[in-house]
Amino acid sequence: MSTGHISVLLQEAVDALEPHTGGVYIDGTFGGGGHTTELLTRLHGDATVYAIDADPDAMVRADELRAMDIGRGLIPVHDNFRNLAAIGSEQRIPPVNGILLDLGLSSFQLDQADRGFAFRFDGPLDMRFDPTHGPSAADIVNTYTQEEIADIIWRYGEESRSRQIARAIVERRKRQPFTSTADLASVVENAVGGRRGKAIHPATKTFQALRIAVNDELTALESVLTAAVDLLAPRGRLAVISFHSLEDRIVKQFMALESTDCICPPDVPVCVCHHSARLKRIGKPVRPTAQEQAANSRSRSAIMRVAARLN
Numbered sequence: 001m002s003t004g005h006i007s008v009l010l011q012e013a014v015d016a017l018e019p020h021t022g023g024v025y026i027d028g029t030f031g032g033g034g035h036t037t038e039l040l041t042r043l044h045g046d047a048t049v050y051a052i053d054a055d056p057d058a059m060v061r062a063d064e065l066r067a068m069d070i071g072r073g074l075i076p077v078h079d080n081f082r083n084l085a086a087i088g089s090e091q092r093i094p095p096v097n098g099i100l101l102d103l104g105l106s107s108f109q110l111d112q113a114d115r116g117f118a119f120r121f122d123g124p125l126d127m128r129f130d131p132t133h134g135p136s137a138a139d140i141v142n143t144y145t146q147e148e149i150a151d152i153i154w155r156y157g158e159e160s161r162s163r164q165i166a167r168a169i170v171e172r173r174k175r176q177p178f179t180s181t182a183d184l185a186s187v188v189e190n191a192v193g194g195r196r197g198k199a200i201h202p203a204t205k206t207f208q209a210l211r212i213a214v215n216d217e218l219t220a221l222e223s224v225l226t227a228a229v230d231l232l233a234p235r236g237r238l239a240v241i242s243f244h245s246l247e248d249r250i251v252k253q254f255m256a257l258e259s260t261d262c263i264c265p266p267d268v269p270v271c272v273c274h275h276s277a278r279l280k281r282i283g284k285p286v287r288p289t290a291q292e293q294a295a296n297s298r299s300r301s302a303i304m305r306v307a308a309r310l311n
């Protein structure tokens with residue numbers, strides 16, 4: 001049962017988009033619609049918002065918002081944001097004034113056992129943002145080689161015991177394939193010698209890694225960032241909220257590169273790259289206040305970076 005989703009950096013993110021009446025916005029991660037609802041409320045519904053989410057359940061919530069008066073300018077788009085360039089042409093999206101990406105998963109997804117994101121309760125080992133297609137977490141742990149599984153857990157979970165865990169997964173699947181979250185969590189826990197008084201469950205990093213791999217999250221992020229800059233109107237804002245260092249590194253490096261004119265190596269006397277900056281970074285990275293962190297533990301790792309499109 002879901003208890004709903006508390007939007008992270010709600011006011012800060014909407015402020016960052018500098019909403020104005022009649023503006024056009026893209027919410028690339030509609031989720032529970034918290035950020036979009038705040039934006040539309042501030043503008044009394046007088047704006048167009050393309051609400052993208054890979055999750056069909058999020059589209060049900062988008063349709064509900066659309067049925068409300070403030071939601072009259074909402075255009076729900078069920079797709080992966082990695083396809084933003086194609087979505088832009090298919091939907092004939094005009095230059096936009098703001099794009100928000102609030103990465104990762106929503107509490108709706110985390111709290112719904114049958115989506116298979118959590119080990120707190122048992123559910124099918126799925127983890128797909130869009131459960132209608134693509135390989136699930138069960139497909140990965142049951143069919144990838146031991147090396148591939150270790151690599152995923154190491155790279156996306158930054159888990160130092162990745163090899164130990166991958167070995168235990170492969171040993172166990174010889175007897176019986178994995179089908180459930182609790183089953184995988186207990187195999188991971190045993191592989192690393194139990195909880196041993198740790199505050200976080202020993203399977204936390206493995207679950208994060210599998211989720212990132214299942215949804216190919218980092219590649220999707222790289223694709224959407226480039227397409228987002230292409231769609232922004234002059235002075236249009238891009239705000240990205242990340243929840244772990246792997247995502248934030250990509251956003252930080254992307255914004256730094258796009259804010260730089262020449263990117264030639266320092267020993268090249270005359271510019272040969274002809275690269276020109278398309279973005280200007282706005283302010284410092286924003287983190288939730290202590291008050292927000294205390295009220296919403298999911299916000300603790302959040303960091304938002306904001307940039308504006310140059311003319």
Ligand SMILES: C[S@@+](CC[C@H](N)C(=O)[O-])C[C@H]1O[C@@H](n2cnc3c(N)ncnc32)[C@H](O)[C@@H]1O
Nearest residue numbers: 007029031032033034035053054055080081102
């Ligand atoms: C943190 S939630 C967004 C919450 C939302 N901002 C709110 O205030 O309710 C992230 C959402 O992004 C979606 N998502 C994550 N990666 C995606 C992708 N590559 N393409 C489309 N949607 C994605 C997830 O399905 C999830 O619903």
